[in-house]
Amino acid sequence: MIAFAELLERLTLTPGRLAKIALLRRFFETEPDPDRGIGLAALTGELAFAAAKPSLIRALAESRTDPVLFAWSYDYVGDLAETVALMWPERRVNAPPPLLAEVVESLAVTPKAELPSLVSGWLDASPVPVRLAILKLITGTLRVGASVRLAKIALAELSGGTIEADDIEEVWHGLAPPYGELFAWLEGRGPKPDPADAPVFRPPMLAHPLEAADLAALEFERYVAEWKWDGIRVQLVSTPGGRRLYSRGADDISATFPEVIEHMRFDAVLDGELLVLRDGIVAPFADLQQRLNRKSPTAKMMSDYPVRVRLYDILFDEGEDLRPLPFDARRERLQHFMEREKPDGMDLSEIIVSPDLPALSELRDGARAASIEGLMLKRRDSPYLPGRPKGMWWKWKRDPLNVDAVLMYAQRGHGKRSSFYSDYTFGLWCTTETGADELVPVGKAYSGFTDQELVQLDRWIRNNTVKRFGPVREVEHDPQHGIVLEIAFDAAQRSTRHKSGVAMRFPRVGRLRLDKKPEDADRLETLIDLIF
Structure with missing residues (x-):
């Protein structure tokens, strides 16, 4: 110990x-x-x-x-x-x-x-x-800054360079503590663990954000485009040894979405996006959040928030490893798979036809109204490689939305941030029934700021706390005194769970607006106007 x-x-x-x-x-x-x-x-x-x-x-x-x-x-x-x-x-x-x-x-x-x-x-x-x-x-809260990936990289080094971290990932879900056969393999004392037909997770292929310099050098004809939907990336693994649904981070979420498991009556490993769909229309991400982290969803929950998987790629088909094939060939195999199996609760991601990059850019700009995050660009000849190989897949997300909000409450973070007030609740102005203006909370953010800004905010919060509610600190926030934060977010939608009636998708601090007084911050109506 x-x-x-x-x-x-x-x-x-x-x-x-x-x-x-x-x-x-x-x-x-x-x-x-x-x-x-x-x-x-x-x-x-x-x-x-x-x-x-x-x-x-x-x-x-x-x-x-x-x-x-x-x-x-x-x-x-x-x-x-x-x-x-x-x-x-x-x-x-x-x-x-x-x-x-x-x-x-x-x-x-x-x-x-x-x-x-x-x-x-x-x-x-x-x-x-x-x-x-x-x-x-x-x-169960180690929080020591060592990810699962770092542990697997360190394990791979035990082999002297003959085994990669991705090789360990291939067998990981077929192993159990204390991993005797894993260490024997890494140290050359035993064979590679054989997961046989176990439903193990495979390392996913990830995309790089498409920056301006990358866009300028892009050879458009070498790529195909797909929509980047606002759900969660999943891997469907169905083998003779069992069926599992994994998140992108390799978490087993099978129990959370039993209806997806029920539809996996095939022998394949598929890559896709989990979405809530009603009458063929993708619901906001907030609806999918109602299903996440629920170990035993009720029948009513599954009925109110029906999920569907939009398939992007196929990794294995009836035991055949398709990952070395180019994207175009895998896409053709995925289409044949869909025609053959006709799996319930799943559909095929659309390939977007566009004459050139400017026309594609216009489509991207209009994506927000359909709950779409942006575009994915995938090189036609790209094999399915683990990790984030640059130049193969690009994610071209729509530009974020922004509002100027007032800091209202703060709470300490966790792990390395446990000594800093790093979780911020912010609000916008609205008019009450009496005709007076007041701030109403509209969201929370705990990312986007630099370490220097964190220290600056922490010091200000400690010096301007006006009330305490357990671990929460209310800070000064009247029209003349307070801190204005520029909040960037991906989307806004109606929400009965929030006092303001609006929920933000992935809010983060864009920058500190020390040049503004709280009275200059945005109003709630501004945020409501951004709802699609």
Whole structure:
């Protein structure tokens, strides 16, 4: 456990990508089995403990510390595991810190009633870094700046360059902790794990944003165009070994969309976009959000928010790997697949016919009204390659919309931002029934600003807080005093869930408008006029 705790601490304090990979590789090289495999499972989010919950940690902390002091400390730090690790009172015990395997195995089998005593004993026997590692395992919030992809790159380096991270991705979903066969393969002690007919995830091909310089050099005749729909990218994997629906990030979302799984009565791996459709019309992304992260959707939920998959590509067909084929050939195979299988709940992405790039640009400019993010440009001869190979696929998104809004509330972020107020609620002016003007919240943003702007905003928020609501801070926001933020967003739609009646798609801070007073910010009517 000490080595794992040291890894988490150093990953948190290390900013560089290559340095993080080196830390991960050293851990995988030097730690024995099964600890390194368990550490890998923790880092990649493959561990979950049914009985141990954050509420258990909170209750333990409140029983050992002053509850009011704990509440204030938690509010300031912003991270439960870190707060408890720092506040836990020292006790002299004649026991060493637990081993990593011991912690994971015990959490999996210990009855819920015995967990408080077990966890308290571990915390009493451990220094602060080990306490923090134990608590992060329980709460499931490592937040150490090491993505699953970085872990797989570090694993690939164990092979001495003979195995790539994408090779690991090909077998990943057929493996289980503590990954003994994976390490044996990487270290040359065993064969490549064979997922056989298991429904494993394949690394997706991604697109680069099309910038002005890229557009100027684009050879239009070498590309085909498709609409870029405002849904979520999914991979449909249906094999003799099972059926799975994966998000672009390799999360298994099969349980969330059981009707899609029900329609996957074929042997193929497909790439597409998950959308909510009503009478053939794509609904706003906010409707799809109603379905996301729901483990067991009700029949009413599925009826109110009917989903459909718009297919872009085909990776495997009846066991044949089609990824080396050029896009045009894969597209023809996808059309044949649709004619042969006629899968319910799925349709084919439209290829846009345009005489030239200026005409295509005009189509893109009118895309917003149809809930379309923009265009995808795919080179006709491009194989399906993992990652983001430049020049093969381009995403040509429509320009964002903008409003000037007033900062109203702020809350601390998570992970590296847990000490900064980095989550912002902003509002626009509207006229009340009495005829007075007031600010009404219209959205939240937690991205788009620079580190320097974050420090500037954090300092201003601390010096201009007027009210506190738990972790939320209300800041000064009258017509003459406050901060104006330029908010960029992709779309606006009606919403009964928001007081303003409007929801924004992907709002982010464009820039600080320190040249404006709050009275100069936009009105709610301006945002409503941007609804399509």
